[in-house]
Amino acid sequence: MLKLTPAERSELRSEAHGLKPIVLIGEAGLTPAVIKEIDAGLNSHGLIKVRVFGDDREARIGMYDTICAELNAAPIQHIGKLLVIYRPKLDGKQETKLVKKGKGLREVTIVKPSPSGTKKPTVSKVMVKGNERVTQGGNIKRAKPRQTSAKKTSLG
Numbered sequence: 001m002l003k004l005t006p007a008e009r010s011e012l013r014s015e016a017h018g019l020k021p022i023v024l025i026g027e028a029g030l031t032p033a034v035i036k037e038i039d040a041g042l043n044s045h046g047l048i049k050v051r052v053f054g055d056d057r058e059a060r061i062g063m064y065d066t067i068c069a070e071l072n073a074a075p076i077q078h079i080g081k082l083l084v085i086y087r088p089k090l091d092g093k094q095e096t097k098l099v100k101k102g103k104g105l106r107e108v109t110i111v112k113p114s115p116s117g118t119k120k121p122t123v124s125k126v127m128v129k130g131n132e133r134v135t136q137g138g139n140i141k142r143a144k145p146r147q148t149s150a151k152k153t154s155l156g
Helices: 006-016 033-044 058-071 150-155
Strands: 022-024 047-052 074-079 084-088 106-111 122-128 132-134 140-142
Touching: 006 074, 006 084, 022 033, 033 047, 033 058, 033 084, 047 058, 058 074, 058 084, 074 122, 122 132
Parallel strands: 022 047
Antiparallel strands: 047 084, 074 084, 106 122, 132 140
């Protein structure tokens, strides 16, 4: 079984909060097919939730321990009929987080050639808001014009 520090376990618990169970264990219990599905889920996701349909708490704890021992995974959380299991992904690639588009500030590097063409280009890093874009000439423009108030246009 994989061992984690309490801080790592806490962080994984918070990540697992929004997950939906991807494996369901029914009346048949922990069959080889179920273990194979859990293994596939751990390979692709790393952190998964498993739902056990059964009222016997001792049986669920036994399944939890068996899954973690057989698949070399770490038990993260056991709440009611939900089991949260973690194993680092097998492929050597680092997990890349998707960058959200259109919200918040993002840093953009602008490279402008010198006017004469003989000197070094000027490089500047600028923070761009979600509703702004950088033009081909290196200027910052709003993607959409700011809405004006009906009151302000009628008064002015």
